[in-house]
Each structure stands twice: as structure tokens, then as C-alpha cells.
Amino acid sequence: MTTTPSDIDVVLPCLNEAEALPWVLARIPAGWRALVVDNGSTDGSADIARALGATVVHEPRRGFGAACHAGLTAATGDIVCFCDCDASLDPSLLEAFVREVRRDAADLVLGRRRPRGRGAWPVHALAGNLVLARMLRRRTGLRLHDLGPLRAARREALLGLGLTDRRSGYPLQMVVRAADAGWRVTEHDVPYLPRAGASKVTGTWRGTWQAVRDMGRVLSEPPAPHAPAVRRPVR
Template sequence: MQTLSIVIPALDEALNLPPLMKAIPVAELRSAGWESEVVVVDNASTDGTGDVARSLGARVVLQPKRGYGNAYRAGLAAASGDVIATGDADLTYPFDALPQLLRTFTMNNIEFMTTNRLLPRNRAAMKPSHAVANRALSRLSRSLFHNSVRDSQSGMWVFRDYVWRGLDVRSTGMAFSQEIKNSATMAGYRCLEVPIDYRVRAGEVKLNALPDGVANVLQLFEHRFRRTPQMPVVPSVGRHCSPDVVAASPAEELTRA
């Protein structure tokens, strides 16, 4: 039985957690050979997010230092699975698609898989201004890091646990999302991007568009010209890795030029 940790950062998401937890197909995952845990990171919530998550069967990690990256650092440190999947607590990401995503992940022998929300079918789920900003940041990211990531800001990833230990990710805020993708491709891990459905956000929007956008641009340049070399962690025995990757449509291998 393979083990999966589903790590979800949450800031004042108490109302969204019941439908989110219900959407995670634990029984289907188990039938497919995955024993799963849900790790909810309570990022200094004031609405009882941690208590609600705990009552629904999640393991709760408290992170008093606010910030998207800070929350992920705490959650990833606590995760015990051989494979880690992520997504936000705002009901935008398709946790119900995890069995399919994991099949793509394992069939293609991928180490880091990210997702693309910027598809015509998802247009109504994102404000036009946010879609334009996401595309602009993704285009800048591709030009600086010479990879083919179409959606640098997507918050749903699936990766093997050793990958996180091999990455130099420093962002404490929203730039964490682009940095983990660029770090994974720079380190030479086998990476793939796949399309997903994206849904309208439930509850209060936490994104501060202008300051977060400026911070992301600055982070891209800081990361691109960082002098610290990126060295991948080699998987230990039994991690089910081999050097061969079979590219599966419509997924796209994110090789560096």
C-alpha cells in the first residue's frame, strides 16, 4: 500500500472544510492502493478552522506565522506520505480528481507534477484580471527559467516526498507556488503539467492582487539569479523511480531548454 499525504493550507476556511473533506475520495484512493492522510495547516485562523478540520478527521498543524509559503513549510514538514498532494481550502481545486491524477503520476513515473488551470473551460472560475496576471507571470517565469510551465501560479501539485528535501524554496508568501515549480525543473526532477478543472472560489478572497503580483515578479528575478546551486535529492531504495518517462497526452513534460 502506497501512502499519500494531502496537505491543505487554510486561513479562516471553517465553512469550506466540510464540503472539501467530503470531496476527497478516501475510499476510492484506498481501492487504488493509496492509504491517505489529510494535513490541514491552520495558518492563524480566527474562525475555528483547526477545530473544524480536526472534527472532520484531518490532522491539524498550527502555523502562527501567516503566509502561504509559511503554511506549506509547516504542512510539508509534518506530512508522512511517500507522495504528497496539495491544494487550497477554498473549493477551487478538484480533490475528487486525485485518483486520476495519481494514475497519471505513477504511469508516467513522474517525480513532480503540477497542474494547469488556465484553460478555456475554466474561464468563468477566475476573474479576468486575475487570469491576465496569471498568464503574464507564467510567461515571465517560462522566459526566465526555460521550462514549459503554462500555469506558474497553480496551487495543486503531486510530488514524491524526497523532492521537497531536494529543493531550495525560500518564499514565505504566494510566490511559494511558482518557486516550487521552478526549483523542481531546475533540479532536474522528472516533471509534468496536466490540465485540471478549476472552480469558483467559496468564501472570502485572500489574494492581495497588486502587492502579491509585485512580490512574485521580484521573486522570479531573485530566484533566477540566485547563486546557490540546485541539487536534487536521490530517492532511497524502494521509491519506485526509474530514469524512463513516458509522456502522456494531454500532459506536458516540463523539460528545461
């Protein structure tokens, strides 16, 4: 990993991920900048991330969306990627996503999680994701199967979406508003590994239900007025 300036930033929302950070940061592609957004960790995650060469952003307001958006606003690269920080997803897979965005083949690229290994995707979390994916298809017409956190898009376009959710509805709101703006959204299979440590969002039925409620509110929102189109490179 390197700390030199990059046109690609990887946002890594982090809450007590000391165990997973070395594995995750070792897989950030060379020349990219890792933005570890510490969301109130008490296990030394921020110090570990900094020692491993990552840029640490502190976001005191708890919430997955709050951490993701803090990373987005701190990013400076042309392309911004997102990846969970729990070692369930390999950030090196983002290289293919970035190539797709760079060659103007897609505006937002998502990873469709494919479980590998026992316990990678608890039944309650999988069920909640399937329900939300169906609701998303009805709302947007996009033929997506997952709301996976591994994704890539251009920074200015993402900021133009005006994302407001700061809880677990953030990833869904990004896709909904992108669809409303006419973005080309693609999805690719990615291995989904058993995470390190306990899940902070969907590790229990209660957590999954709360996430579904958060995302249900996003799906009930009317289309954003004057949704911005993507400014594509001039050929």
C-alpha cells in the same frame, strides 16, 4: 475520509475557510491523509477540520508558503499533494496525479486551471498568472501555462529542494528548483471553480501585484547550487 496511516498526504493551507472545508475534505480520496495547515484562522476552521477527520497543523507565521511548507514538513507519506482549501479545486483529481508519480512517469505533476463558472478567475489574477507563466518558461524552458496549486510529488524529493520562500512565491520556487534539478514536470487541465469566500492572495489588484512581486524575486534567484536530482525507484 479516513485517519488511518497513509503513504499519501494532502497539504491544505487554510486561513478562514470554514465555509469550504466540508466540501474539500469530503473529496479527499479514501485512505489518504488530509493535513489542514491552519495559518491563523479566526472562524473556527481548525475545529471544523479536526471534527471532519483531518490532521490539523498550526503555522502561526502568516504566508501561503509558510503554510505549505509546514504541511510538507509535517507529512510522512511517500507522496505529498497540495491543494487550495477554498473549494476552487477538487482534491479527488489528485488521484491521477499520484498514479503518474507512482509509475515514474513524472516527478512533479501540476494542474493547469481551466475556469468553470462566472468569477472563477478574476481578470487581474488571470493576467498576473499569464505574465508569470511566460517568465517561468523563459527561466526554465518548461512549457507550462499555469502555476496552479494542485500538484503532487515525492516527499523526500520535495524536501531536498530546500525551498525557502514563505510567501506567495513558494509554488513558483518549487517548480523553478525542480526544473534546475532536471525533474520531469507535467501539466494537466483541471476545472477551476469559483472559490468560497474572499481570496487572501489574489482577490484584489493589490494582492495580485504583491504575488507577482514575490514570484518575480524567485525568478531572479540564481540556480540553487548542487540542485538535487530525484531518487527514482529501482526497477
